[in-house]
Amino acid sequence: MRHPRNDAGLPEIAGDAVLIAGGARAILLQLADPAVGRGVARHSDFEDRVLDRLWATLAYVYAIVYGDDGEREAAVRSVNRAHAPVVGPADGGAPAYSAFDPQLQLWVAATLYDTATVVLERTFGPLTDAAADALYLRYAELGAALQMPPELWPADRMAFDTYWQQRVGELVVGDEVRALSRRLLFPSGLPACLMVAMPVARLITAGLLPSRVRALYRVRWSAGAEARVRGILRVTGLVWPLLPRPVRQWPKNRSLRSLHAAP
Structure with missing residues (x-):
């Protein structure tokens, strides 16, 4: 059965593959929480499975935001x-961590919501209040579907902005x-077609990050780089809606289909 609130008020473009442009941004924000970063460093074959991690994250978002009950349940089981x-203890001043920690799940969900909003608005312009509210409510379920109590998610977008600014700081x-x-950002073993695209992907990722986070990662930035990102996103915003809908939403549809085969 299709989730009754699944598409109500959501902008159609929010299900498009354009969200892939924000995948690395979301992961960099997640890693900048010391507990998340430590957990990934010790429990993830990150270097060999960069694309798998990006795809798994996007697949979970698609399932929770757009999937039916069976697709959502399959995604939750997989995660x-x-x-x-x-899971690991505190050690030498480094924090303890657990992927089941509700506060860490809140942070991960927050990075995915903020990234989706930033990508959509910088590419296509501001969302209407109704669309922004609908997107916010749906992304609240990313953590709540796991171990995060629903009440941890900030009550509205204004409360989220306060939470976000504090956490980024x-x-x-x-x-x-x-x-x-x-x-x-410099993965090895990618297909040649993707390796060619990586300089642009790195530029866009850096341009979408909050300036403080760029500085934390020691990313060199300039007015010229910012102008290039603005230009790329402006052209994308003009061309993207002209693509056939099945092409734009192929990753989402493929991801949801694959969940039916999941154990």
């Missing part, structure tokens, strides 16, 4: 299996996470 071994990036970021 819970992956999260089960990700608390982020810390050390050498370990900085090394992870290089593996994400």
